[in-house]
Amino acid sequence: MAASVHGGRIGNLPAEANAFIGRGLELAEIAGLLGTSRLVTLTGPGGVGKSRLALRAAHAAKAGFRGGVWLVELSELRNPDLLTNAVAQATRLTEQTLRPLLEAVCEHLAGAPLLLVLDTCEHVLSECARVVRELLANVPELRVLATSRQALGVPGEQLLTVVPLPLGEHDDAVQLFAARAAAAVPSFALTEDNRARVAAVCTRLDGIPLALELAAVRLRSLPLERLLEGLDSRFDLLVSSARPRTARHQTLRTAIGWSHELCTPLERLLWARLSVFAGGWDVEAAEFVCHGGPLDPEQVFPLLVSLTEKSIVTRDVEGLVVRYRMLDTVRSFGAEWLAGLGEAAAVRRRHRDYFRWIARQGEAEWLGPGQRMWAERLTAEHANLRLAVEECLAAPEPETALELTGSLWFFWFACGFAEEGRGYLERALGRAPADGGPEHGLAVWAHRLVTVVPEDLEAAESVSAAYVWLAEERRLPVPALPLTGASLAVRGESARSAVLYGPGGQAPVGDGGAEFFQLMTLALQAYLLAGQAAFERCASVAERLRQDCAKRGEVWMRAWGDFFVALAGIGLGHADEAVASAREALTAKWRVHDRIGAAAVADLLVAAQAARGEDEPAARLMGISRHLWRTAGLPQLGRPDTTVFHREYERRLRASLGDARFTEAVREGGELGVEAAIGMALGGEGGSA
Template identity: 80%
Template sequence: MAASVRNGRAGNLPAEANTFIGRQSELADISRLLGTARLVTLTGPGGVGKSRLALRAALAAREAFTGGGWLVELSELRNPDLLTNAVAQATRLTEQTLLPLLEALCEHLAGAPPLLLLDTCEHVLDECARLVLELLGRVPELRVLATSRQPLGVPGEHLLTVAPLPLGERDDAVALFAARATAAVPSFALTDANRASVAAVCARLDGIPLALELAAVRLRGLPLDRLLEGLDSRFDLLVSPARPRLARHQTLRTAIGWSHELCSPLERLLWARLSVFAGGWDVEAAEFVCHGGPLDAEDILGLLASLTEKSIVTREDDGAAVRYRMLDTVRSFGAEWLDGLGEADAVRRRHRDYFRWTARQGEAEWLGPGQRMWAERLSAEHANLRLAMEECLAASEPETALELAGTLWYFWFACGFAEEGRGYLERALRRAHTLGPEHTLAIWTHRLVTVVPDDLDAAESVSAAYVWLAEERHLPVPALPLTGASLAVRGESARSAVLYGSAPQWPGAGGGAEFFQLLTLAVQAYLLASQGAFERCAAVAERLRADCAKRGELWMRAWGDFFVSLSGIGLGRPDEALRTGREALAAKWRVHDQLGAAAVTDLLVAAQACRGEPELAAQLLGVSRRLWYAAGLPRLGNSETTVFRREYVRRLRAALGQARFAEAVREGHELGPDAAVTLALGGLPQQP
């Protein structure tokens, strides 16, 4: 059984893509250092294998870190101001929080000891140093393993320089080349007859793992002796005498440059243009961004396949979705060529415009059957959306930044990136000089994604008033969880529409206008529930559900399910409340809405308590607490700070006794997220 971990999760460390070769002494050194040092940084040139070694070490050490092992890949990060957001996202802390994000991150990491793996720090070195210093100072249990081409310079940092692989005929460099060559050409085998030639290839490439892997794939088209000759004749290719480089950097550049030389002219052009992507891309994005001149869009799929065969590009299959990416060192080489071609600005603009179009498409289709697909697609494109936002902010026309930041309201609000969206919106609004539809959209979106203490205080006042109402009417449950609903129906403009029958003019023809109509119904249901008018609340919620069902929409419909379930509790119909509450939770979980999942789980606590299931209700109370924490609003999961929790703690403790109540809450609290949702949906959770 895997170790029990903080938040019931083992972290996000990925499985290794292929066999790990060698590095046993380095792994032993890292293991020893992590036992005594709080920050260990692996340094060395690009391509020497720092990232792979760090991942292997983290996987080997994860049993000791019951708070989980968390990989934060920084090579895609272009804006250093988003470093904290990147760490929060990687560690599954959503950004819907009242706390400053750094403070919320420290709380999130506190508890059982976690291991944070910060990979590729050199381009955001100063920001990494500041963040690591803050985290280590505030989270005593934390250990950090970093990879960087230079030290972070943080007090207490322990450095381990990663050298190239040993070069003897029986050493690791030969073993790595042979393993990768066999993977590329199954008929290849390392024998006594060819071992010396393989060792010579490895020596030409200084035992640098990336260079060895790029060379090994060349065996698909060249015999080993021709491969060796090619390295001999091209050893100094692309090394500028005016810009001397370290020998290892020269060797890596030689290996990449030789791969470049073996590409066709169109493959080289595509390689250069693909370098504008942050993270990965799909075929559609590559066709739009990279076509032009001699490169036709219809040729790009075939060229991608060829670059994949040459190990310049890696292909990632995730079910029906196919994405591509490049190693950061390979990407940097392509970017230099793109600059040399004089195309960098034009291709970056096409990248920006493609993701502006993608955001508009997502908005238009968000309230429809493709909602889950869009949530997953935009999450996969997060790094590219950030890059497009930065391009818009750097453009001379501020309207482009207002438009993109505002158009992404559904991504910021529903997919857990409120803090990041708020930051982009504020930057865009500061640059705006004139009023217009883009400005109106950005203002509305900023209000939508901004949660302030007054929101929680107002919701708590409603919940407290309901306690009094429940006692007066002898309702079966002393408090209803309205706080989550109040957060879901944010927006003064929507509240104004409900109270005064007016609605602002929506800028543009996207999905925001439809969302506003649905949001108005949700606000009506919330206000009716807060007044105890549950029959009317259920009627409005049914209308909301029906309107969403016409569109095939999940996320907003789940709030309709929420209010139907809430009304069922208020009307003494717990079975109905349980059924619709579970429908709401299943939908929220499918679109990655952790805030919504936490709010719905509060409802399920009430429903199970009403049904006479105090033990399950107590377990769900622990689940709810964990989900509120994961959603970045730990205050709402604290047993002492909300009316809802105070009342249920009292009632369930009385029903179960203190010992069993505490144990049941702990059981729910320690479940992993999928197991917790399985329990809430009526299944048997798998233990972590």
């Protein structure tokens, strides 16, 4: 199954922020190249419009790629080793696998024709080339459209050099400037009287789209004539003092530099300090990271608004969440200015410390009513968390990296980033002495936790030992933690799992990780009781888990309580109640982005639907569950030969429906988009979840 169906839509392309102007010949050439070549790379200098052209071309190509069109934005990626993770995340593959991730990505993308857009490759060029070679070799129907200041150098690569816009009075540069000017100043209109001056501005800016857009915004404070005069005088001054560069690069830097000169001193200072963020930021983060010296925290927001009005910063709104970001070229200018001020190291440390604080807050509040908010917030801050981790790993003291990577256990484990978390935790632990303090214990425990998958019993045993260590370090009571038994139960070895499961003991309190394990112990106890067919006892333990979670306002572990109530209901013959509880569990797991949990609940719904005699819907749900396991990076758990569950229900449903009807129903479920599949599992007809 290809990645085509993820999210209930064909890919993940964002909507275009404004009208696309010109580039008709380039768009036609890209379409032709994608029809004959598997790798097309758009090259050209910064600011020339490569990313926007690729996005427009990708939108135009959607109809030809049944497997979807998927955008992987690499500008915020600082560590080349995480490039495969970025591809996995963009294409909705959860990183919960001990297999090589690139192997899992290749399997995930295979199937239908698919277009992968890799945007801004030049700073991770070697790794891009390696990953693209592997993908093209192992995913036969894949096409790649890349943007980069340099060619990737992969065999078969076709290059298209993106040049500035044509400069005549009736050409694209003038049309782009006029469109952006009208957006900035609604009263502006391109007329025969001002067309020549607009063309002169465009010529002065060499037709570079980013330079044109920055200049168009200045019409809010300057008439067109003054704008042209200012360009002439400022450019002459800045060009004469700048170090040698290509003419077009010089023009773009001069345009940005001119915008910089027109900012107030505090606006320039904020611009420079904002350059430490990756992927965006909110107001709280900007106030913490960027204040200091002449810039008070309460001044940050109005200055941020002013930079937005000048198009130095862009503002994104999704629901009630407002975030800000900068284009790469503008960010780079700010970073150079920050280095010149001698503040780069200090501001990076404040950035690091802010996100250490965010991680600690998230851990403390994860098992509470803000759980969904934290899942979404930290997912939005993923690029900044990566930067903070890298800064910690570069620090001379190893404790900061141990603390940050360990505090994020809930993010790695519950939000689908286990593979990335494992890598960071291994790097942090590799720098620290083995007899470290509480931070070391926390990181060891977190590493064992994100390494637990059903095919790894040794990891399941070691996470129990790691938690005992952590609890002792924090002077907490130590509960029995039967993860080994749970792993055996998944395999259908109920008798052996029962031997390994011991008494619960007193659950620890007063710590985010400790509370988590208090709840997990109940969940695992319910799991093992169900495996022994002790369904009434299972239901009782699961109900206790639900109540403990309800007291905290917690939803992620509460969903496991719903899961085991449903599982016990099936065993006791209460199919209707089982379906209702399983749907509650699925709703919660989906809201906090837990794809592994959603796949497990989909399995349970197969059994619940079958118990109600709804065999064809149950077979469709089996196709859905197999697809969800694939998106979680654990396709083997969706195969009928892997677990007792799948073997048993495959046999039952085939016998009831017949081979042909069963196979068709499973196929139909597996080809639904994920959102549509979740909607169907929740009782709809394949609508949006």
